Structure formats: structure tokens, C-alpha cells
Amino acid sequence: MEKFHIAIDGPAGSGKTTVAKRLAKRLGFEYLDTGAMYRAVALFLHENGIPPEDEDRINEVLSRSRMSFHCGRLFLNGREMGEEIRTAEVGILASTYAKIPIVRKHLTRLQREIADSRKIVVEGRDIGTVVLPDAELKIFLTASVEERARRRWRELAKKGENVSYEVILKQLKVRDDQDSKREIAPLKPAEDAIVIDTTKVTVEEVVGRIIELVEERSK
Numbered sequence: 001m002e003k004f005h006i007a008i009d010g011p012a013g014s015g016k017t018t019v020a021k022r023l024a025k026r027l028g029f030e031y032l033d034t035g036a037m038y039r040a041v042a043l044f045l046h047e048n049g050i051p052p053e054d055e056d057r058i059n060e061v062l063s064r065s066r067m068s069f070h071c072g073r074l075f076l077n078g079r080e081m082g083e084e085i086r087t088a089e090v091g092i093l094a095s096t097y098a099k100i101p102i103v104r105k106h107l108t109r110l111q112r113e114i115a116d117s118r119k120i121v122v123e124g125r126d127i128g129t130v131v132l133p134d135a136e137l138k139i140f141l142t143a144s145v146e147e148r149a150r151r152r153w154r155e156l157a158k159k160g161e162n163v164s165y166e167v168i169l170k171q172l173k174v175r176d177d178q179d180s181k182r183e184i185a186p187l188k189p190a191e192d193a194i195v196i197d198t199t200k201v202t203v204e205e206v207v208g209r210i211i212e213l214v215e216e217r218s219k
């Protein structure tokens with residue numbers, strides 16, 4: 001098997017990252033987290049005082065920037081973008097900058113270059129619809145917004161962050177709204193995507209189901 005692209009799309013907290021990482025490991029595929037790319041760019045632009053409205057400057061800055069991955073770590077202009085891009089605030093910033101066409105253009109091109117002729121699991125919002133429309137397998141994960149908020153809350157609590165469930169629920173709703181109503185590449189399942197509701201199933205069950213689909217499609 002030469003190239004095999006698996007697109008995993010879905011809203012925040014649907015289980016994309018856990019499922020995509022585990023799937024890549026089980027299959028021996030590479031893994032690309034496109035949300036991290038949007039988060040890194042958003043934090044960088046924000047820190048440099050470049051607002052989402054200033055498309056010319058964003059274009060100039062992104063044309064001069066270099067994003068790279070080494071052993072699963074993401075670097076932007078030589079700086080590692082680690083835990084600082086994982087906060088809820090950066091999630092909202094990312095969702096806001098992700099509406100800007102020039103940001104999407106730069107990142108989409110880079111994502112296609114990375115995936116190119118590889119065996120790779122790519123997770124995001126528009127992978128099956130825009131970035132890799134010819135992906136061999138497209139999965140769209142969903143879960144109720146309450147369940148997704150509970151998962152985020154548990155994740156943050158584990159890290160020792162003390163955020164209320166209500167605040168997380170509200171932030172998720174803002175992001176769902178921004179991500180699914182934007183004009184370009186909105187969050188939605190591709191026509192040929194397989195939709196899996198993860199509200200009441202375990203990660204292992206979801207991964208197992210996707211592996212069955214990969215086996216069927218590689219025949």
C-alpha cells in the first residue's frame with residue numbers, strides 16, 4: 001500500500017485527537033494534528049499584535065514563517081509550540097483566525113504537502129471536505145455538546161486546571177458556532193464520510209470500527 005489518507009473530522013471534544021493518535025499507532029501510520037497548526041499560528045499572530053482583520057500583514061508574516069514537525073513536536077519559526085497552545089483561550093483564538101481565508105490557504109497548502117504520498121491519519125475540521133477530498137477513508141466524529149464539555153472538563157481537571165463545567169460548555173458552543181458557520185471550509189461531514197457518534201462508545205470501540213473500515217478499503 002503506497003498512500004493511504006484517513007481524514008478524521010469533528011467538533012472540539014468529539015474524541016478526534018485520542019482516536020486519531022491511537023489509530024495511527026495501531027496502523028503504523030503518521031499522524032497530523034491540523035488544529036495544532038491553527039492554534040500555533042493564532043497564538044503567534046496574536047502575540048505579535050496582528051489582528052484577524054489585517055489580511056495583508058497576515059499574508060506577509062505567514063509567507064516568511066516556517067512551520068515544521070520533529071518527532072511529533074511542532075515548531076514555528078524555530079520556537080516549539082507546546083503546552084501554551086493547548087489552553088481554552090488559544091482554542092477560541094484559533095477558531096477566530098481560522099475564519100480568515102489567507103490563514104486557511106497557507107495551512108491547507110502545508111497540510112497537503114505533509115500528507116502527500118504518505119500513509120497518514122489527519123485530524124481537523126475540513127480534512128475530508130477541503131484538504132484531502134480524495135482521502136481513502138473519511139470519518140466524522142460527533143458527540144453531544146454536554147458530553148464533549150464533560151470530557152474537556154475532566155482533561156483540564158487532570159492537569160490541575162480549575163475551570164467550571166459551565167464555562168467550558170459555553171466556550172465549546174462559541175467554537176462550534178464559529179467553526180460551523182464560517183464561510184470557508186466550515187465544519188461539516190463530507191458527503192462520503194462515515195459519521196460515528198462517540199457519546200456512548202469507548203475509544204477502543206471507535207478505533208476498532210475504523211480499523212475494520214481501513215481493512216475493507218485496502219482490499
Ligand code: DC
Nearest residue numbers: 034035036038094095098124125126
Ligand atoms: O482541533 P482543535 O480544537 O485543536 O482546533 C482548534 C481550532 O482550529 C478549531 O476551533 C477550529 C480551527 N481548525 C480549523 O479551522 N480547521 C482545522 N482543520 C483544524 C482546526
